[in-house]
Amino acid sequence: MKMNLNPLRLVSFKIIVLFVMISSSAFASDFSFTPSVTTEFRYFPESPAYDGQLEYFQPSVYFSGEARWISKDRKKRLRFEPFLRVDVQDDERSHFDVRELNYSQRFSNFDLLIGNAQIFWGVAESRNVVDVINQFDEVENSDETDKLGQPLIRFGKFTDIGRFEVYYLPYFRERTFPGGDGRQRGPLPVDLDNAKYDEGREEWAGDFALRYQHQIGQFDIGIHVFTGTARAPFLKSNEEGTSLLPIYQKLTQGGVDIQRTWDAWLLKLEVVIADQSGDNFISNVLGLEYTFFDFSDSGIDIGILFEGLYDNRDENKTASTLFENDIFAGARFTWNDFQESELLLGTIIDWETGSMFSSIEYERRIGENMKFEVEAQYFLAQDSEPLAQFERDSNLTLRLTRYY
Amino acid sequence: MRKLFSNIIMIGLLTFSSFANAETSQEKGFRIAAQSDRMDKGFGTSIARLTMTLTNSAGDSTKRELEIKTKEKPNENVGDKSVTFFFTPPDVEGTALLSHSKILDSDDQWLYLPELARVKRISSSNKSGPFVGSEFAFEDLTAAELGKYSYEWLEDTTLEDLKVDKIKQIPLYQRSGYTYLIAYIDKDINQLRKIEFFNRGGAHFKTLTQSEFKNYGGTIYRPMVQQMDNHLTGKSTTLRVEVYEFGIELNENEFKSSALSQL
Numbered sequence: 001m002k003m004n005l006n007p008l009r010l011v012s013f014k015i016i017v018l019f020v021m022i023s024s025s026a027f028a029s030d031f032s033f034t035p036s037v038t039t040e041f042r043y044f045p046e047s048p049a050y051d052g053q054l055e056y057f058q059p060s061v062y063f064s065g066e067a068r069w070i071s072k073d074r075k076k077r078l079r080f081e082p083f084l085r086v087d088v089q090d091d092e093r094s095h096f097d098v099r100e101l102n103y104s105q106r107f108s109n110f111d112l113l114i115g116n117a118q119i120f121w122g123v124a125e126s127r128n129v130v131d132v133i134n135q136f137d138e139v140e141n142s143d144e145t146d147k148l149g150q151p152l153i154r155f156g157k158f159t160d161i162g163r164f165e166v167y168y169l170p171y172f173r174e175r176t177f178p179g180g181d182g183r184q185r186g187p188l189p190v191d192l193d194n195a196k197y198d199e200g201r202e203e204w205a206g207d208f209a210l211r212y213q214h215q216i217g218q219f220d221i222g223i224h225v226f227t228g229t230a231r232a233p234f235l236k237s238n239e240e241g242t243s244l245l246p247i248y249q250k251l252t253q254g255g256v257d258i259q260r261t262w263d264a265w266l267l268k269l270e271v272v273i274a275d276q277s278g279d280n281f282i283s284n285v286l287g288l289e290y291t292f293f294d295f296s297d298s299g300i301d302i303g304i305l306f307e308g309l310y311d312n313r314d315e316n317k318t319a320s321t322l323f324e325n326d327i328f329a330g331a332r333f334t335w336n337d338f339q340e341s342e343l344l345l346g347t348i349i350d351w352e353t354g355s356m357f358s359s360i361e362y363e364r365r366i367g368e369n370m371k372f373e374v375e376a377q378y379f380l381a382q383d384s385e386p387l388a389q390f391e392r393d394s395n396l397t398l399r400l401t402r403y404y
Numbered sequence: 405m406r407k408l409f410s411n412i413i414m415i416g417l418l419t420f421s422s423f424a425n426a427e428t429s430q431e432k433g434f435r436i437a438a439q440s441d442r443m444d445k446g447f448g449t450s451i452a453r454l455t456m457t458l459t460n461s462a463g464d465s466t467k468r469e470l471e472i473k474t475k476e477k478p479n480e481n482v483g484d485k486s487v488t489f490f491f492t493p494p495d496v497e498g499t500a501l502l503s504h505s506k507i508l509d510s511d512d513q514w515l516y517l518p519e520l521a522r523v524k525r526i527s528s529s530n531k532s533g534p535f536v537g538s539e540f541a542f543e544d545l546t547a548a549e550l551g552k553y554s555y556e557w558l559e560d561t562t563l564e565d566l567k568v569d570k571i572k573q574i575p576l577y578q579r580s581g582y583t584y585l586i587a588y589i590d591k592d593i594n595q596l597r598k599i600e601f602f603n604r605g606g607a608h609f610k611t612l613t614q615s616e617f618k619n620y621g622g623t624i625y626r627p628m629v630q631q632m633d634n635h636l637t638g639k640s641t642t643l644r645v646e647v648y649e650f651g652i653e654l655n656e657n658e659f660k661s662s663a664l665s666q667l
Contacts, residue, residue, distance in 0.1 A: 034494045066498065066518070077666070104666060106655075111666070118521035120665075145520070163662040213662040215512075220525050220661065263510070264529045293530035301533065336534045338458055338466050340496070368466060371495045403494035 030072075035065035038401040046392040050187050052180045060087035064099075075106045081118075081149075085140075092179030092192070093139045099149045111156045116149035119167075121211065121222060123259040123268040126307045126328035126348055129283040130255040130270045132226045133167065133209065139176040142184045142390070143359065143377075148173045162214030162221075169207040172229050174246065186389040190235065191243040198277060199250040201229045222257040230276050232319035249277040249318065264291045268307070281313035283321075287328070303332040309348070322357070322387055326350050339364040355381035355388075373399040433555030433571045437587070440594040441480075441550045443623040449654040450474050452626075453646040458538055461638030468492055468536070475654050483507055483549055485659040489667060490536075502664050503528075505546040508577045514661040523664045532581025538641040539610065539632040541581055552577055553585070563598060567591045593617065595625050609636045620650050 042058040062085040069078040081100040087093035102115030122128030133150055140146035150173060156165045177190035197205075207228025214221050233246035255272035266289040273282055287307030295302045307328040311321050330346035341364040349356045358378040365371050375397045381387035427435070452472045459465040469491040476484050483505030490499045498518030505511045513528040531543040553573040561570050573585040586600040595617055601610040614627035630643040657663055 032491070032497075034497055036494070068498070106666075113666075120520055120522040122522075123524075158657040158660065158662075163660065215525075215661055259525055261512075261525045261527055264527045266525070266527060291527055291530070293533050299534070301530070336537050338460070338537055340537060365493060365495055368493050401495070 030070040031068070033065065033067040034403055035063070036401050036403045038062050038064070038399055040397060040399045042395055042397045044183055044393060044395045046394065048183060049389070049392045050185070052189075053183055053185075054089040054181050058087065058089045058183070060085055060089075060093065062086070066100075077104045078102070079104075090139070090179050090182035092176065092182060095139065095176065097137065097148050099147075101149065109157065113152070113154040113156070116151050117154075118147055118149065119152070119154075121224060121257060122270055123220070123222075123257050123266075124270050124285040124287050124307055125289070125305055125330060126287070126326075126346065127285055127309055127323050128270060129272045129285055129311075130222065130224060130257045132224070132231065132253065132255075133169070135173040135175055135231050137176050139178050139182070148176070162212055165209075165211040165213075167207075167209040167211070169209070169228065170204065172201075172203045172205065172207070172248070174203075174248070175231065175233055177246075183393040183395070184390050186235075186244065186386075188237060188242065188244045191238065191245055194238070194245055195233070196245055196247045197229070198247060201248055201250055205229060218260050218262050220259045220261070223255070225252075225254045227252045230319060232321070234277070234317075234319045251276045264293065265289070274313075276313070276318045279314045279317040281311065281318070283311040283313070285309050299336055301332075301334040301336065303334070305330040305332070305346070320386060322355075323348070324350065325352050339366070350385070350387075353382055353385050355385045357387065357390075369403045371399075371401045371403075373397075373401075375399070429557045430555060433557035433573075436557065436569045436589055436594075437553070437555050437571060437573070438550055440589050440596060443594050443625065445476075445478075446622075447476055447620075447624050447650055449476065449650065449652050451647075451649045451652055451654075453648075455644045455646060456536075456538060457642045457644070459640045459642075466493070473654060473658070475656070475659055480550055481507060483511065483546065486546075487659060487664070487667070498667075500664055500667050502659065502661055503546060504659070505549065507549050507551040510579070511542070511546060514664055516664040516667065521665060523661055525661065529579055531577070531579050539634045539639055540641055540643070543575075543577075543580055543582075544612065544632070558586075561588075563588050563590070566597065568597060593625055594623075595627070607636075610634050618648070620648065624650070 038061065040060045040062065044056055048055060062083065064081065064083045067080040079100050079102050083099050084096045085094060098116045100117055102113055102117045104111065104113040119133040120131060121133070122131045127144065133152070134147035135150065136144050137146040137148045150169060151171045153168045154165055156163060174192065174195050177192065178185045180189040205228070207226065209224060209226040212223045228251060230249045230251035233248050235244040236247055238245050251274060253272050253274035255270065257270045260267040268287040271282065271284040285307055287305065289303055289305045291301055291303040293301050305328070309323045309326040309328065311324050313321065326348050328346060328348045330344065333343040335341040344361040347356060347358040360376045361373065363371060363373040378394045379387060379390040381391055454470050454472065456468040456470060457465050471489045471491070472486055474484055474486040486503050488501040490496050500516040502514040503511050510531070511528045513526050515524050515526050517524065528542065532541050535542050535545055553575055556572040558570040558572055561568055568588045568590050571587045571589060573587055575582055581603065583602050583604060583606055585602065587596055588598040589595065590597050597614055599612040600608050603609045611633050613631045616628035617625045618628055619625055626645065626648055628645045631640060633640045
């Protein structure tokens with residue numbers, strides 16, 4: 001098992017030790033720690049498309065947990081969430097990350113957050129084009145939901161006309177990808193040890209972002225600008241043609257996210273205008289959600305989702321995206337029971353090529369301290385499409401989490 | 405002339421006061437409910453740590469620990485703001501619900517989902533929907549606003565040796581799951597002891613019982629136990645107060661959606 005320990009991770013580890021020391025002494029205030037262990041079993045019914053990829057079964061286990069400490073006056077907070085996965089098949093998927101390890105404090109007229117954090121911006125369900133702070137942990141799942149902890153300093157201020165935030169992100173996190181043994185990759189694996197940076201960018205080049213948020217009646221509004229290194233790399237074959245080199249490019253973007261909440265309707269819009277490596281493009285998501293509460297007296301809430309996705313980037317110049325001209329349709333079933341059972345169905349279809357990605361996720365709690373999840377992913381694409389690389393990687397995943 | 409003038413005034417006053425004496429049952433219902441509601445005025449802020457026990461008809465039960473921070477709005481025509489934070493069960497630990505309650509419109513609500521670090525504005529037109537799988541509906545937990553109902557006093561009666569006023573309350577806000585409620589307010593400390601809920605079909609299907617009232621200074625009382633029984637399903641939910649704190653400095657900014665990820 002290969003575990004690359006870069007200096008930042010060692011620093012993180014020291015901070016963890018320090019944190020545990022602080023937290024045990026501060027036990028008198030409000031401290032909680034809930035560790036968890038998850039056993040995961042992934043099954044790929046089809047044989048792999050490329051040499052070296054694992055066949056059929058991919059078992060793994062991951063350890064996580066959340067610790068939080070809040071001072072007596074509720075103004076100082078520490079948060080810690082480590083993550084360690086051990087995957088039997090794919091060495092790259094065996095990895096450690098500090099999802100969160102941060103300290104925040106509220107002062108009389110501003111607030112500060114320092115450390116590794118998870119920051120979410122956006123309102124849509126299928127894709128969040130404005131969500132730019134964290135890098136995706138793509139080796140975890142190809143659906144862009146798992147994110148690596150991002151080291152940052154955030155200065156925030158509430159005013160009468162909304163909240164303003166300034167971010168400084170000193171260190172860049174490179175995206176994770178499945179290794180040579182992994183599924184859900186192209187014919188060539190990504191060479192993670194030889195990432196390149198364009199236009200003077202490097203790991204420590206630093207990114208800046210500004211964020212504004214406000215609520216006016218039915219409208220929740222967010223505006224941001226970002227300048228730094230693009231999270232999505234441009235992938236280019238190496239000279240020998242044996243692997244893909246990730247090239248991280250300079251990115252400047254501005255964007256808006258708006259949600260109108262009206263009766264049982266949610267109307268959502270995310271728009272970004274970006275300049276990445278000389279290419280100017282627009283990415284946006286426009287969507288709506290309607291919920292049938294207590295559907296025909298069943299006690300079940302059913303939410304129906306439709307979203308249109310558009311992206312006009314030049315894929316010969318910038319990192320490609322699977323979401324160019326797509327339509328997303330989905331449904332969410334919430335049982336409102338003891339076990340908080342929930343079912344999510346979703347399909348994204350490219351309206352130009354017919355490429356399709358569908359998923360079904362079901363979860364429910366078992367007893368007080370266990371959670372059971374099932375996730376099925378299905379890919380369908382013409383051979384000429386990028387998604388065709390995943391076509392034999394449709395899979396079924398079972399997860400059982402035990403909390404302590 | 406002068407005498408005549410004062411006589412007219414006297415007659416006028418008498419007529420007026422006799423009108424005041426002949427209080428209608430609607431006025432009496434409102435007066436008693438308002439008296440009960442205004443006992444609570446000026447609590448400012450509160451933080452309650454609660455244990456919620458959900459029991460199904462087979463007698464199986466599950467517990468949840470939560471905290472509710474509330475900031476009172478001094479104006480009776482504006483609803484209070486609250487944040488509910490979940491400690492257990494562990495898979496939902498860190499989940500928070502922010503609510504800006506409105507008197508007659510739908511409340512504004514946001515949910516914080518710790519797994520995605522995401523704050524999501526949710527539709528709150530489901531006032532009659534269950535609160536986290538319990539027998540409490542959202543409207544039961546935000547219903548303490550006087551302006552949400554019309555009132556009708558029914559009778560003087562007793563409830564377990566307590567003298568109480570029995571009052572019919574009809575929701576004025578949209579999308580309520582109830583046609584009406586029957587509230588029992590005691591004559592001793594003016595607190596709500598029991599509420600019977602009547603569904604859209606007119607059937608008495610839920611009962612809320614509040615007990616173990618504790619005084620927190622002045623006229624502020626809180627029940628330590630609130631039990632909601634559903635007579636149709638046989639399920640019940642008990643909310644037990646572990647700790648109640650009043651007068652804690654809670655900044656207005658803590659009740660903004662953009663602060664919800666910082667709990």
